[in-house]
Amino acid sequence: MFKKVPHTYVIIFGLIVLAAVSTWFVPAGEFIREAQTTESGKIIDGIVPGSYHNVEQAPQTWQIMSAFFKGFQKAPGIIAFLLILGGAFWILNETKAIDMGVQSFLKYSNRLEKFRFLKFIGVNNLIIILIMIMFSAFGAIFGMSEETIAFVVIFVPLAISMGYDSIVGVCMCFLAAGLGFAGCILNPFTLGIAQDIAGIKMFSGIEYRLVIWVIITAIGITYVLWYAKKIKKNPTKSIMFEDDNYWRHNQTTANELEPSKANGGTWLSYILSSITIIAYTVYVGLNPQLFSGGYSTYIFLLVLTIIFVGFGYKMVKKSVQMFCLFILIFTIIYLIVGVMMFEWGFVHIAALFFTMAIVSGLALGKDASEISKLFIDGAKDMLSAALVVGLASGIIIILEDGKIIDTFLNWVASSINGSGKVGALSLMYGFQSILNAIITSGTAKAAMLMPMFREIATMVGIPLQSAVTAFHIGDGFTNLITPTSGVLIGVLGIARIPYAKWVKWSWKFILAMVILGWILLIPTVLIELPGF
16 A cells, blocks of 8 residues: 555645745846747747846745646647547547457467567567657657657557556656657757757767667666566556556456447548548648658658558448547557658647547547537546646746746856866756756757857867757656656546656656766766767
C-alpha cells in the first residue's frame, strides 16, 4: 500500500501559491526584447544581452484566484486538442477496434515464441524495444512531443494485455519520445533554431549527438525493460495496480468480443473517406507549394491514397472493427507524414482526429445525433486533464505577471561568468533543466536563452556547439516530470495515471538521466569532437 498523496489539483495550486509568494521577495526585472531574424530567415523574439534592468515590483495577491482562468487563456490549443482527442477516441473505443486489434496482435506475436532466438530475447521485450526506439527516433529527428498524446490510448491497453501496467504503456511512447528529444539529432524546433541563433552551421556536430542519443535511448530502454519484468513477475508491485482495473476490465471484455459485419454506415464511411482522401491528394498535387521535398513527397502521398482505397475495401469486407482499426492506423500514418512533410501543427492534427471520430461513428452505424452524444461523453472524460493543463499554466502566468522570470535569467548569467569552462557549461545545463518547469516550449526557450548562452560561451571560451548541446539536453528530461507541461498532463490524463503517482515512479529515473546528461556534456569542452 502507498501513502495517500494530495490530488493533482492540490499540488499544482500549491505551486501557484508558492510562485505568488516569491513575487513578493524576488526583485522584479526585465530584459529588453526585440524581433530578430536568424540566418535561416526565422523571426524570433530574442533577448538583448546586457539589457536587464529593474522594474517596479508586481507582487501577486488576488491574482492567485484568477490564474486558473488566465491559464486557460494561455493554453487554449492543447486544452481544445485534449477535448477533441477524448471525444474521438471515445467513439473509436465504442467500436472495440483497439481492444480487438491488441488481442489479435498479441495472439500473432505469441506465435513467434516458436523461434528459439525470439523466445530467448522475449517477444514482449522485443516489442517494447522496437516501439521505444521508434518513438525515441521521432523525438530526436522532428521533436515529437504533443503527438504522443494520441498514442497513449493504444500502448496502455497493449501494455496491460502483455501483463504490465499503464506506466509501461506511457513509457513506450511518451518517455521514449522525451529521451529522443533530449538526444536531439535533427530536431529543427530546438536544435535547428538554437544553432541558428548561435551562428553555427545548422545540424552540425551530429556525430557526437548520435552517440548521446544512442546512450540515452539504450539506458532508458534498459530501465523500462527491468521495470516491466518486475511488474510481469508480480503485478501488485505496481504503483498503478488498483488504478489499472479500468484497463484490465476493458481487456477482459475484449476477449469476449466477436467481429461485427459491415453495415450500410460502414460502406458509406469507406466511400466518403476514400473520396475525401482522393480529393485531398489531387488538391495537393495541384498546389505543390503545400509540401516540401519535391514530387517524391507527393508520390509517397499518392501511394498512401492507393493503399487506403484498396486495402480499405478489404477491411470493410472483413468487419466493422477491422475497418475502424485500419482508419486508426492511417490516421497515425497521416499524422507522422503531416508533421514531417507538411509541417502540421495542433490545428491540423486536431482536424485529423476529429475526422477519424466522424468516420468511426459512421462505420459503427450511428447517426449524427448519436455520434455527437458519444463525442460529448469522450470530451467529458478528458475534462479533468484539460482542467489540469489550465491550472498548471497558471503557475507561468503568476511568474510572468510578477515580472520575476527575467530576474532568474539574470542571476544565472551573473553566476556563470568567471566559473570556468566546465562550471559555466554545468550552470547552463542546470539552469535550462530548471527552466523547463516554467517554460515548456523548446522554441521559446531557444529564443530566450541562446543569445545569452552565446555571449557567455564566447566570454568563457566554450565552443558554441557545447552551449547548444547544453541547451538541447537540458531541454529534455525535466519536461517528463514538470507539472506545467501540458503534454505530460494530457498523457497522464488519457492513461488515467495520477500526477503524484507518476512523480513517485519517475523522479529517481529522471534524476539519474539528468546526471547522465551532464556527464555526456562534459567531453564537449575537454576533448576535441567533430563539429565542436
